[in-house]
Amino acid sequence: MAASSEARKKSELRVFESLDELATDLAEYIAQLSETSVKERGCFTIAFSGGSLISLIGRKLCEAPYNKTVDWTKWYVFWADERAVAKNHGDSNYKQTKDGFLSKVSVLNSHVYSINDNVTVEDAAGEYEFAIRQLVKIRIIGVCESNDCPKFDLILLGMGPDGHVASLFPHHPVLDQKEEWVTYITNSPQPPPERITFTLPVINSASNVAVVATGEDKAVSVHLAIADAIDGLDAVSLPARMLLPADGKLVWFLDKPAASVLDAGSNFSQHAE
Numbered sequence: 001m002a003a004s005s006e007a008r009k010k011s012e013l014r015v016f017e018s019l020d021e022l023a024t025d026l027a028e029y030i031a032q033l034s035e036t037s038v039k040e041r042g043c044f045t046i047a048f049s050g051g052s053l054i055s056l057i058g059r060k061l062c063e064a065p066y067n068k069t070v071d072w073t074k075w076y077v078f079w080a081d082e083r084a085v086a087k088n089h090g091d092s093n094y095k096q097t098k099d100g101f102l103s104k105v106s107v108l109n110s111h112v113y114s115i116n117d118n119v120t121v122e123d124a125a126g127e128y129e130f131a132i133r134q135l136v137k138i139r140i141i142g143v144c145e146s147n148d149c150p151k152f153d154l155i156l157l158g159m160g161p162d163g164h165v166a167s168l169f170p171h172h173p174v175l176d177q178k179e180e181w182v183t184y185i186t187n188s189p190q191p192p193p194e195r196i197t198f199t200l201p202v203i204n205s206a207s208n209v210a211v212v213a214t215g216e217d218k219a220v221s222v223h224l225a226i227a228d229a230i231d232g233l234d235a236v237s238l239p240a241r242m243l244l245p246a247d248g249k250l251v252w253f254l255d256k257p258a259a260s261v262l263d264a265g266s267n268f269s270q271h272a273e
């Protein structure tokens with residue numbers, strides 16, 4: 001059996017009746033991963049991206065019991081992608097995460113690794129990769145033994161209706177980037193055109209990857225990303241289908257509309273609510 005098919009089968013699908021239930025389970029999932037990582041490694045490295053996932057996290061993870069039980073001082077925060085806008089711009093993933101979540105919990109400012117908004121995207125990507133390399137050297141960020149890539153404890157992703165994840169868009173040459181950990185694009189099909197993004201090898205080296213996709217406009221891409229066998233070409237360059245953690249675990253958090261095109265007998269290990 002192909003490795004990709006194996007990896008897909010190991011992934012887990014969680015489908016929820018409401019966004020509130022999804023947010024509740026997502027908060028518990030993140031809190032548990034944090035507890036495990038802090039116990040095993042003494043810290044928890046988490047990378048965010050933009051979109052509605054931040055407001056879903058902000059709904060429950062900042063509240064009781066997590067505001068007291070999560071060891072926020074052991075968190076190290078990163079971004080899987082960032083738009084080339086100022087940090088105080090409404091489109092900044094940093095600002096969205098800060099306003100919607102980080103400002104409500106006690107993560108240390110010195111553990112928040114935002115992407116530089118004062119230099120070119122090329123330089124910002126290079127700087128970010130350098131910072132990550134330093135943290136891998138001192139094992140704040142783990143290392144994936146098979147490819148020496150950073151092994152984040154958790155990478156959180158949204159997914160666009162076109163199946164993009166982070167700033168990895170369908171058919172974009174950046175999908176073939178195997179050498180760099182952090183790269184940039186200047187021609188995003190969605191504004192703003194310039195973005196910085198983790199590459200697929202980094203995402204697929206994480207211990208845990210979670211994709212949060214809600215709404216009917218995601219249903220076809222969710223199906224194309226998850227289904228075991230796909231006819232036709234569209235899925236070939238669908239970034240969400242390229243999420244195949246080598247040693248890690250992939251979990252999809254979906255609401256019913258986003259899961260509406262999935263086959264009832266989908267090969268995934270299901271965790272229906």
Ligand SMILES: O=C(O)[C@H](O)[C@@H](O)[C@H](O)[C@H](O)COP(=O)(O)O
Nearest residue numbers: 050051052053158159160166190
């Ligand atoms: O950078 C972007 O263009 C978007 O932020 C994007 O990457 C987002 O994560 C997805 O489109 C899902 O967003 P929603 O969950 O809000 O639909």
